[in-house]
Amino acid sequence: MTDIQRRELDVIVIGAGGAGLRAAIEASAQGAKVGLICKSLLGKAHTVMAEGGAAAALANVRSEDNWRVHFRDTMRGGKMHNNWRMAQIHAQESPDRIIELESWGALFDRTEDGRINQRPFGGHTYARLAHVGDRTGLEMIRVLQDKGVHSGIEVFMECTVISIPTVGGGAAGALAYWRENGRFIFFSSKAVVLATGGIGKAWKITSNSWEYTGDGHALAYEAGAELIDMEFVQFHPTGMVWPPSVRGILVTEGVRGEGGVLRNSEGKRFMFDNVPDMFKGDYAESEAEADRWVTGDRVNNRRPPELLTRDVVARAILAEVQAGRGSPHGGAFLDISTKQSAEYIKKKLPSMYHQFKELAGVDITREAMEVGPTTHYVMGGVKVDAETQESTVPGLFAAGEVAGGMHGANRLGGNSLSDLLVFGRRAGAGAADFAKKNGAAPRVPDAEIEANIAEALAPFDREKGENPFEVQAALQEVMQNEAGIIREEATLKRALAGLEKLKQRAAKVGVTGNREYNPGWNTAIDLKSLLIVSEVVARSGLERTESRGAHSRLDHQASDPKQERMEIAIKKEGSEMQVVRRRQPDLPPDLKKIIEEGA
Amino acid sequence: MAQRSIGIFRGTREEWRIREFLVEVDQGMVVLDVVHRIQATQAPDLACRWNCKAGKCGSCSAEINGHPKLMCMTRMSDYPEDHPITITPMRAFPVIKDLVTNVSRGYEINQRLPFFQPREPDFPDGSWRMYQYEVERAQEFRKCIECFLCQNVCHVLRTHDKHQEFIGPAFLVRAAVYEMHPLDTADRSAYLRQEGGIGYCNITKCCTEVCPESIHITDNAIIPLKERVADRYYDPLRMLWRFFTGGK
Numbered sequence: 122m123t124d125i126q127r128r129e130l131d132v133i134v135i136g137a138g139g140a141g142l143r144a145a146i147e148a149s150a151q152g153a154k155v156g157l158i159c160k161s162l163l164g165k166a167h168t169v170m171a172e173g174g175a176a177a178a179l180a181n182v183r184s185e186d187n188w189r190v191h192f193r194d195t196m197r198g199g200k201m202h203n204n205w206r207m208a209q210i211h212a213q214e215s216p217d218r219i220i221e222l223e224s225w226g227a228l229f230d231r232t233e234d235g236r237i238n239q240r241p242f243g244g245h246t247y248a249r250l251a252h253v254g255d256r257t258g259l260e261m262i263r264v265l266q267d268k269g270v271h272s273g274i275e276v277f278m279e280c281t282v283i284s285i286p287t288v289g290g291g292a293a294g295a296l297a298y299w300r301e302n303g304r305f306i307f308f309s310s311k312a313v314v315l316a317t318g319g320i321g322k323a324w325k326i327t328s329n330s331w332e333y334t335g336d337g338h339a340l341a342y343e344a345g346a347e348l349i350d351m352e353f354v355q356f357h358p359t360g361m362v363w364p365p366s367v368r369g370i371l372v373t374e375g376v377r378g379e380g381g382v383l384r385n386s387e388g389k390r391f392m393f394d395n396v397p398d399m400f401k402g403d404y405a406e407s408e409a410e411a412d413r414w415v416t417g418d419r420v421n422n423r424r425p426p427e428l429l430t431r432d433v434v435a436r437a438i439l440a441e442v443q444a445g446r447g448s449p450h451g452g453a454f455l456d457i458s459t460k461q462s463a464e465y466i467k468k469k470l471p472s473m474y475h476q477f478k479e480l481a482g483v484d485i486t487r488e489a490m491e492v493g494p495t496t497h498y499v500m501g502g503v504k505v506d507a508e509t510q511e512s513t514v515p516g517l518f519a520a521g522e523v524a525g526g527m528h529g530a531n532r533l534g535g536n537s538l539s540d541l542l543v544f545g546r547r548a549g550a551g552a553a554d555f556a557k558k559n560g561a562a563p564r565v566p567d568a569e570i571e572a573n574i575a576e577a578l579a580p581f582d583r584e585k586g587e588n589p590f591e592v593q594a595a596l597q598e599v600m601q602n603e604a605g606i607i608r609e610e611a612t613l614k615r616a617l618a619g620l621e622k623l624k625q626r627a628a629k630v631g632v633t634g635n636r637e638y639n640p641g642w643n644t645a646i647d648l649k650s651l652l653i654v655s656e657v658v659a660r661s662g663l664e665r666t667e668s669r670g671a672h673s674r675l676d677h678q679a680s681d682p683k684q685e686r687m688e689i690a691i692k693k694e695g696s697e698m699q700v701v702r703r704r705q706p707d708l709p710p711d712l713k714k715i716i717e718e719g720a
Numbered sequence: 721m722a723q724r725s726i727g728i729f730r731g732t733r734e735e736w737r738i739r740e741f742l743v744e745v746d747q748g749m750v751v752l753d754v755v756h757r758i759q760a761t762q763a764p765d766l767a768c769r770w771n772c773k774a775g776k777c778g779s780c781s782a783e784i785n786g787h788p789k790l791m792c793m794t795r796m797s798d799y800p801e802d803h804p805i806t807i808t809p810m811r812a813f814p815v816i817k818d819l820v821t822n823v824s825r826g827y828e829i830n831q832r833l834p835f836f837q838p839r840e841p842d843f844p845d846g847s848w849r850m851y852q853y854e855v856e857r858a859q860e861f862r863k864c865i866e867c868f869l870c871q872n873v874c875h876v877l878r879t880h881d882k883h884q885e886f887i888g889p890a891f892l893v894r895a896a897v898y899e900m901h902p903l904d905t906a907d908r909s910a911y912l913r914q915e916g917g918i919g920y921c922n923i924t925k926c927c928t929e930v931c932p933e934s935i936h937i938t939d940n941a942i943i944p945l946k947e948r949v950a951d952r953y954y955d956p957l958r959m960l961w962r963f964f965t966g967g968k
Contacts, residue, residue, distance in 0.1 A: 162769070163827065164866055165777045220847050226836035226901060228855045228862060235849035253859065259776065260862055270827070271835040278827075301816055330771040364748020370774050476774060479793050480750070590760035634765030638817040641764025 125570070126306040130156040130275070131556040132549075133295055134314040135282050135337065138166035139258070139541030140521025140548070141316030142265035143218075145274045147549025148314070153556050156308060157269065158277045158297060160317075160332050164266045167318050167330055168541065171258025172373035172472065174240055174250025175542070176535035177215035181232055182239040183247035183419075188212040189720035190246050195536060196716055197399065198244040198430045199500070199529020200670040201685055202350070205708045206507035207527040211536070211543050218542035219251050225268045227260055229253055241378045241419075242534045244430040246403075248419070250535040255373050255470045261538060280306065282336065283646060284573045285313055285344045285517065288563035292344060292517035296573050300643065303636020305574055309565070311556035314510075314548050315341060315503060315519040320354075320654045322647075324496035325594075325601040328360055328371035334647040335654030337523035341503045342653055346512040347692045347701075349525040350501035351654070352661035352672045355532055356606045358434035360495025363450040367480045369495040372455065372473060374534040376490075377427040379469050380415035381457035383438070384489070385446035391453075392426035395437040400429060415460055432531040432671045435494040439606055442493070452493030458486055494606055498537065500528040500671065501661065504690060509551030510544055513692075516555055520548035530670025578636075580645040586631020589645035596623050596651055604659050609675040616659040624652055656698065661689045664700055724796070726754055727806035728766065733815045738806060739763075745796050751807065752780050752791035755819070767818040775932060778867030782819050783808045788869040788930045812871060812878040823868055825883055829891045834911055838903040854902040861897040861941055863933040864890065870927035870937055876920045886917035889927035889937050896941035899948065909952040918942070918949055 132148040134141045137159035145157045159166065178191040191212035196203050219237065223229065229251050230238040241248040253260040270276070279300035286293050294309040317337030321329025342348055359372040377383075385391050396404055404426045405411035411425035427434065438453045448454050457466055463486035467474050470485070477483040477490055502525035503512045510518045521541045528536060580586065603616035627648045632641040667681035668674050686705040691698050708716070724745045727738040741758050752770055759766050771777040773792045780791040784807055785799075791807070799805050813821035842848045870889040876882045887895075895912060898904045912918045925938045935941070952958070961967070 161771055161779065162823070165771045165779050167771070169777050169865070170772050170774065220845070223848065224838055224841075224846065226838070226898065226904075228850075228859050228901065231850055231852040231855060233852075235851045236847070253862070256776070256863065259865065263862060263864075267830070267835060270831045276827075330773065330777075332771065365746060366749045366753045367773075472776065479775065480795070481748070588760070588764065590764065594760070632764060638767035638820055639765045640759055640767060644764075 125574070126304065127309065128156065128306065129309045129562065130154050131310065132156070132312045132314065132552045133158060133308045133310040134316055134549070135295060136166070136316035136318060136521070136523070137163055137276070138168040138316060138318055138521065139261055139265060139538060140545035141166070141314070142262070142269050143542050143545025144314045144316055144520055144549035144552065146265065146269050146272050147546045148553040149272045149274050151550060151553035153553040155274045156277060156310070157274050158280050158282060158295070158308070160279070160281050160336070162278050163276050164262055166262060167333065168258045168262045170328070170371065171261070171538055172255040172371065173242055173375040173378065174252030174257045174535050175215070175219060175261070175538035176242070176245060176249045176533065177219045177251055177539050178212060178249060179216045179219065179237060179239060179251065181236040186247040186249060187720065189715050191249065192712070193715050193720050194245050195533060196529070198533040199531055200680070201529065202669060203529030204507055204526030204705070205712055207544070209712065210507060211527060211540060214543045215539035218539065218546065222261065222264055222542065225264050227264045229260070240375065241424060241428065243374055243377065243428045243434070244533040245535065250378070252375070254468070255375050255472050257538060281643070281646070282340060283577055285340045286565040286569055287344050287514065288565060290345065291515040291563065293563045293565050296570055298577065300638055303639065303642070307565070307570055309562045311559050311562045312516045312518065312552035314552045315517065315523050316521050316545065316548070317523045319499045319522040320658070321496045321498070323596060323600045323651050323655045323658070324605070325597040326360065326369040327496040328357060328369055329496065335650045336647070337519065338502060338657070339650035339653040341512060341514070341517065341519065342657070342691070342693055344514050344517060345693060346514045346517060347504040347690045348501060348657055349504045349688050349690045350529070350661070351499070351525070351657045351691065352665045352689065353500035353530045353670055354496065354658060355431055355498040355500060355671050356435045356494040357497035358431055358438055358494055359455055359492040361481065362448070362452040362491050362493040363481060370476070370480070371495065371497070372490060372492050373470070374431070375470060376455060376457050376473060377425070379457060380460035381427065381455050382425065382460065383427050383434070384454045384456060385441045386448060387446055391441055392429065392434065392437060395433060396426055396429065397433055404429065430531055430533065435606060436673060438493055448491040450491055452491045454489040455492045456489035458488060463487070498522060498532055500530065500532055501525045508547070509554070510548035511551055511555070516559070518548045518552045520544040530672060577646055580630050580632040580642060583629060583631030584633055586629050587626050589630040589632065589641055589648060592623060592626050592630055592648055593644055593651065595626070596620070596648070596655060599623065600655055600658070604655070604662060607673050607675050608662050610663065613659050613663045617656065620652060620656050620659065627652060657691050660698055660700055661691060664689045664702065722801060724801065725804060726758070727804060728755070728758070728818070729808040730766070730818055732817060736815070749796045750792055751784060751789070751794045751796060751805070754796060755791060755807070767816070767820045769820055776865060778865030781810055781867045781869050781872070783810060788872050790867060790932050793932060810868065810872040812874070813868070826866070826868060826871070826890065829887045830894060832915065833891060833895055834906050834908050836898045836901065836904055837906040839905050848903055850902045858897050858900045858902070860935055861893045861900070863935055864893050865933060866890065867932060869930045869932065873926045873930050875924065875926065882917065882920055886920040887915070889921070889942065892916070892918065892921070892945055893935060893937055893941045896945060899945060909949045912945055913949045913953060918946055921946070
């Protein structure tokens, strides 16, 4: 057997963003011996990039708010496709998770009477996002990181998991390699929590980092778990568009939450013309009304239509560009300089100010930003049990972006940070409980581990092989062009054909140098996950012959009532992807009533 | 678009050289874009850390012509076209490979730093009242993205190699988060004086100058912490009291 390191733990958590850290803290609190494995250094996970805030019906700013309103907003924002039980748990538990974070040292911005302040955001009826300026994610990760390292969790940094072997159908641990030296380590564990985040690196224009290659989705798929809702990929309406090298970097929705407006090249606030029927009457109908809301009278005025859900705003910007009314570099103008003072902007949106100043030479306190849609988040993911976050594979749990169901067809801004806390905790508890009930971790045959290692090392035998960076760029091109914001049968079929060719190219990639901190090799390994998730997205997208939420079909532009709450699930059968359609359970009458009659 | 010559440190501290690359540079590119282009086209095994590419994660710290910078926030246009650019790893840290350094010591320090201890909640639901003016002081330190550029330029660490004796500006900032947290009740002065080695800092403010988040490290974090330690250990009356009572 190759010389590999071995570790035995009760629970391993893969990914150290908000969900992974919260899961690890919980599992440890329940007495489990916990290992936290992360692809980057601790504290660098994608959560640090979250800007706007964490949604929780604390009712500090608007006393009318409560979990029912939050639940209703979430379901409507998700176009009724959400797992209702997850949306309910999320709305009910997120206030407690935020207060708990405060007890661990979080310093949220305050209201005048000294409570946690909340800001308005797209799709939320009331000001609901607990925030710290525009760096809420950084605050969360630092608090969880410090809490975590003082909770006896063992952290394995710059360690990438490449497979989750199963024994008798259940998860039995994880095989990983250290980035620093390229050596392998096998974690034997009773339960595994996936908290690996998303898949945004499969597109060319993205707000996501190099880590977001869909590892958790692919690991779960290979282990036999079901993936659901993968056709729903969120394109955030506001990414930077200029200069080219920064294209895709996120511009927080907080800009609109603080009063920023969207205009086309003719100076028109086009969102007033883009209010979907479902939300008619919920938004301001004139610029004057929207302005009054921004300047403070939020009881007698409705919020600006710029705060519609992300799917709606992204499509509206795209439509303006396609109609020839875009900004010089193919976006729309986002302007807060005319609505708030320079001092206020710098205080509430400091990193946006800094980001535009440093990277684009634009002073957002004096001029408009140019923004356009950027790949941001995947609503779909591993199918999980709402209570425990266990997947369809025993002992395998998932929380955060890698889990599916909570956000339905479109996620509301701010619901992600609270999702991480609520379901991270539940996954940690679920995994610790599973570990307690089950004895020693099952033994994985050496031959299986050997085979996985051989596959990972194969690119070294092909020094003259294809360049992995080129294959990755080609994949991003395919997904950007054929499975982007607007899809149709023809483009999705082209995507599948393109991916088929890329699979063959990926099988021939070669790397030079040795295993020590070698980005070429690391990229070659990540290709496997990228190819799996891209194919799952294209197949799911093909299967859903309607437009709903973030999934927009040019050839099926309306939502089809018959496909409402129809779930598309994908699972590995032999070496094939098996696609299953099934109806989700109906909402219980009390929840249905909340949706229909208001909270 | 222009071709530029970029020198990059390749190897380890023991065995290294500056390798020159000729690269196409497009409008608006930052230094990290150029490193990525070199990886993708010329040197796929060139090691560098990065994550967010937006100045929020603090992963891509390096020295550009000897100046400590985040590569993702440094525009190529800041350097005249006829001027060579050389990128080297942070000098105060051991090199793992190329631009990647070993920053593990920081994680050890953080684990030993006495953690947050809140006072009893103000209300039965477990919540507290804190006012904006109270939280702002500590919020400044929470802007730290752990890029370690301050550690890199601190002469106690960089020149005198006191990594074992002095936790450095980044972790004094971390201690300051909790020391100046309105709810915290722990006393970190013993830790800061002994293990933290706060006395080593002689307030040259190099750390403050390089902080990409513009945290006033010296004025707002280190000096107040020094004052707390001085009050606790070097106040003449307290010293007399300790002398007669035999306390610490």
